[in-house]
Amino acid sequence: xxxxxxxxxxxxxxxxxxxxxxxxxxxxxxxxxxxxxxxxxxxxxxxxxxxxxxxxxxxxxxxxxxxxxxxxxxxxxxxxxxxxxxxxxxxxxxxxxxxxxxxxxxxxxxxx
Amino acid sequence: xxxxxxxxxxxxxxxxxxxxxxxxxxxxxxxxxxxxxxxxxxxxxxxxxxxxxxxxxxxxxxxxxxxxxxxxxxxxxxxxxxxxxxxxxxxxxxxxxxxxxxxxxxxxxxxxx
Numbered sequence: 474x475x476x477x478x479x480x481x482x483x484x485x486x487x488x489x490x491x492x493x494x495x496x497x498x499x500x501x502x503x504x505x506x507x508x509x510x511x512x513x514x515x516x517x518x519x520x521x522x523x524x525x526x527x528x529x530x531x532x533x534x535x536x537x538x539x540x541x542x543x544x545x546x547x548x549x550x551x552x553x554x555x556x557x558x559x560x561x562x563x564x565x566x567x568x569x570x571x572x573x574x575x576x577x578x579x580x581x582x583x584x585x
Numbered sequence: 586x587x588x589x590x591x592x593x594x595x596x597x598x599x600x601x602x603x604x605x606x607x608x609x610x611x612x613x614x615x616x617x618x619x620x621x622x623x624x625x626x627x628x629x630x631x632x633x634x635x636x637x638x639x640x641x642x643x644x645x646x647x648x649x650x651x652x653x654x655x656x657x658x659x660x661x662x663x664x665x666x667x668x669x670x671x672x673x674x675x676x677x678x679x680x681x682x683x684x685x686x687x688x689x690x691x692x693x694x695x696x697x698x
């Protein structure tokens with residue numbers, strides 16, 4: 474079992490719809506959780522971080538964390554073609570030189 | 586954008602030759618990381634550094650070595666390049682424990698023939 478698992482996708486949604494990206498992790502002591510977006514041929518960039526159970530909203534993005542279920546998700550409301558990218562989930566124990574473990578990513582395509 | 590540069594950005598080399606990739610940061614961040622990214626494998630940690638001359642192995646360190654003689658520079662060396670090391674290599678930095686957000690460099694595309 475991988476430490477961080479994401480739906481491999483690809484995920485396709487129509488423009489204006491809600492895109493839901495899911496991530497599960499195996500290390501119960503994980504403390505920090507991140508979503509990175511990576512456009513084709515580019516480097517990953519942080520879009521959301523979440524540390525406590527519940528929801529965290531930033532514009533059209535909402536991250537949800539449930540530590541009991543070891544589950545973190547990212548919702549993108551009013552999806553736009555510019556949201557088409559690969560989304561990487563990362564978890565961190567907040568120890569050991571701050572190493573994060575990344576999932577393999579979910580590729581999202583938003584169709585106009 | 587975080588001040589991270591990688592050099593070279595593209596490199597083609599032959600099997601058996603040594604290759605060194607450079608990561609340079611202007612943020613004075615303590616932690617630096619080298620990842621490789623391959624289709625179907627996401628980002629895999631090769632080596633990381635938690636200070637000058639302090640480095641440790643990641644999950645895919647075989648065939649790679651690193652050095653960090655200055656805060657701003659982190660070098661990745663492929664001791665004898667193999668075709669399996671053809672990949673995209675990303676350098677990342679983070680400020681400190683408790684601030685684990687990582688900022689990535691633009692990447693180096695390496696092709697080993």
